[in-house]
Amino acid sequence: MSSIEKRVLTGNEAIAVGFYEAGGVVAASYPGSPTVEIIEKLKEYDAVYSEFSTNEKVAVEVAIGASFYGARAMATMKHVGVNIAADPLMTFTLTPTNGGFLLVSGDDPGLASSQNEQDNRVWGKFASMAILDPSDSQEAKDFTKLGLQLSEDFQGPMLLRITSRLCHGRGIVSLAEREEVSPKEFNRDKSKFCMIPPGSREAQFFIKDRLKKLEEYAYDAEINKLEIKEGTDTLIITSGLVYYNIKEINPDASIWKLGMVYPISEKKAKEITSQFKKVIVIEEMTPFIENELKLMGIACKGKEYFDFTGELDIQNIEEGLHKAGIIKEQKEYVKRFVETVARPPLFCTGCPHRPVFDILKKSKAKIVVGDIGCYSLASLFPFEQSNSIISMGASIGMSKGMRKAMSMTKREEPLVAVIGDGTFFHSGIPPFINMMHQQQENENITIIVLDNRTTAMTGGQHNGSSGLYNERDDMKVGIKSLLESIGFDRVKEINQYEYKSTKKLIDEEIAYEGLSIIVVNGPCALRYKLENPHFYVDPEICISCRSCIKTNCPPLKMKKYEGIEKLKSSIDPDMCVGCSICAQVCPVNAIKSSAGLKEGDVIGN
CATH class of the missing domain: 3.40.50.920 (Rossmann fold)
Known part of the structure; x- marks a missing residue:
């Protein structure tokens, strides 16, 4: 660049740019708000290898491997992701870094999109990592570069802690040329990189000395x-x-x-x-x-x-x-917004999860153990079909523990657990394997795997089964065949857009005295741009039963038709993607596809 170029960047974009400018080579992440955009931005740079890994632990391990070889590396994740990554991270801090290593934690004050509000500065101290805390997009970029340099200078991983508003807020950022930093290759010193007791004991003193040197650096550091x-x-x-x-x-x-x-x-x-x-x-x-x-x-x-x-x-x-007595007179703040009707989040138009939770609401399942993903919305009105949500993959382990407690107290009612495909690959496979251990034949557990073949809630990133829908995705793991290879002998698979068949199967499996698994698949309507001919309501046939309305698809509403006294259901054709669920639940066939209509036909809504 002949002159300093400036751009308006989000904090996430600035971190990606900083990693690129610092000569970063390998970056890995698991998608989770508020940090998803970092890897999305890095995919623009051919000089950087970036990936969304299976989970945060794997992402950190990928970055550790690159750092061990002497390349500058970065792992990014939302704050709760560090909990998953903690196992390798807490031991990695004992080793000297070869290539600069930066862990980016997207903290979420106010829980805009998270299940807890943990402060990962505590994790940083616990792991004996220095913590950088930028204030704007420019500092996000600068601190990324500084963090990688300090990581090499002080031989330890660095934590860049950033918060949701800064991740997504924008600011003016000055750009620079990329600094090429060649990997130093792996130092095969077992005492430093094989963390077994002899080396680990010595490393405790290495960490103590490193923190002392970092504190000395902090004395006159320009960033303070x-x-x-x-x-x-x-x-x-x-x-x-x-x-x-x-x-x-x-x-x-x-x-x-x-x-x-x-x-x-x-x-x-x-x-x-x-x-x-x-x-x-x-x-x-x-x-x-x-x-x-x-x-x-x-x-x-x-x-x-x-x-x-x-x-x-x-x-x-x-x-x-x-x-505190610092301000004597406090300003009076006036609300600058108009009170409106509350609009809780809903499943997207045509979402394949909707029919499953509509079916569960009508089923005999009193307990549904939920998990993390788009389907977490099922805990909210109007479905209210997830009775617990703790962490990714927890629904499987929790359902086993709950079933055992129920069995010990002679409680026989059905138990249902749900887990999404992204969560299944993230952390669901180990608890599925554990489910096989000491499983009794008559313990009623129905597990529903919601397979829309994308990590939908964070923007539609790929997961292990996405390649079954996309040639461009290279992972093509069939969940049903994987579960069968583990040893489960009652695994059913069905297209969840086939409402009546899906309802029949779910009802049968809930009634089954034993463990059964249903893999319900259907493409994420948003990610795969589902768009079939829209449906419409014939108001002359509609009996105002609201069966379609109760599926809670956004295009559906009750309205007044000219010449008809009662409110009848209607479908917004601009929103409808043609998933057909409303037509399938209509008891009088009042909802029809527009596929056979000709231009100029009147369809009543």
Whole structure:
């Protein structure tokens, strides 16, 4: 580039650009909001190998392998993904990095799209990794490059912690040329890379020394910025996106913005805080920085003024600063939105999961153990057919434990568990194998595998069975044949768009006294752009029973037709993708395909 090029990038895109510019070679991830876009962006660069791995553990292992060979590597995931990746990660931190290694954790303050709100700065400290916390897109790019360099300089993996709003928010970013960094090849020193007790014991001292050196680096690191405001005796310590919210408020306080939130230089922290009478820590979620300072013996306050959960926006921060006595008069905020009817999330038009949960709602199943994916929506109104959701793949292990508890107490009612295909490949196979252990013939468990052959909830990324629908996807694992190879002898497969046949099969398997598995398949209507001739309602035949409406497909609604007193069902032709479920549940055949209509025909809606 002859001159500095600037672009408006999301935080995710900026991380991808930073990895590319830093000479990154291998990047792996499992798709999960808010970090999906990082790998999607990296796929634009031929110089980088990037993949969506089977799960986060595998993604970290792929990146570790590249790092061991001396290539710069990165693993990205949402915050709960680090839980899955923790096994290799916690041991990898004992080894010296050969090529720079960066773990990107997308934390989710406010639980915009997550089952919990864990603060992965805690994971970073637990794993003895230095933690970088960018505040905007430019820093997201810069800290990615810095993290890879520090990883090589200090011989350890680095954690880049980014939050949902920063992942998706946009900012101006200055671009640079790619730095080519050649892999150094693998150092076959067993004492450093074979983590068995003799080497691991020695590595504990290596980690301790590394953290000491990182703390020394943090003393005058440029990414930790002190902004002095004359005439004030108050210091605010913060990091991340919260910094800009504080700047907009412009309180009467100096600000120490930490780019590296762990380790914090105790010497620098004491030098700076000793200049002020009042030290306030403002951070989202857990009091991580606050606790680090208190462990150093530094008097500070934070969470007694600010929420421990959710995002900290300008209003939240002003309220906290008012409680702390930093702001004397608090602004009065006026709602800038109009109250509207609540619109809970729904399955997409034509979603193959919809008929399954409509059938379960009408079935004799009182307990349905749910899992993570699009089908998590089945826990909400109007289906309300997932009674528990914990983590990916948990439905299978939980259903076994629940069934055993039921059997021990002589409870015989049916138990149903559901799991999606993406989740099946992510972490469902081990609990399926475990299901075979000490399984009793008369224990009634019906497991439904929802196979739409994509990882739909995060944008339609591939999974292990996607190649059965797409020539461009190279994994073609048949779930039914895989389960049969494990040893299950009652595995049925059916197209879930065939409503009546699917209902008959599900009802039969729920009634079966034993373990049975149903693989229901049908393409994700959104990913595979399902678009058949739309359906329409003949209002003269419709009896207003609402059977179609109860399937809760978005194009369906009740409406008033001219010359007809009662409300009758109708279908928005612009939204309908022609899945035909509504027509199949109609008891009087009032819903028909438009396939046979000619131009100019009147169809009543």
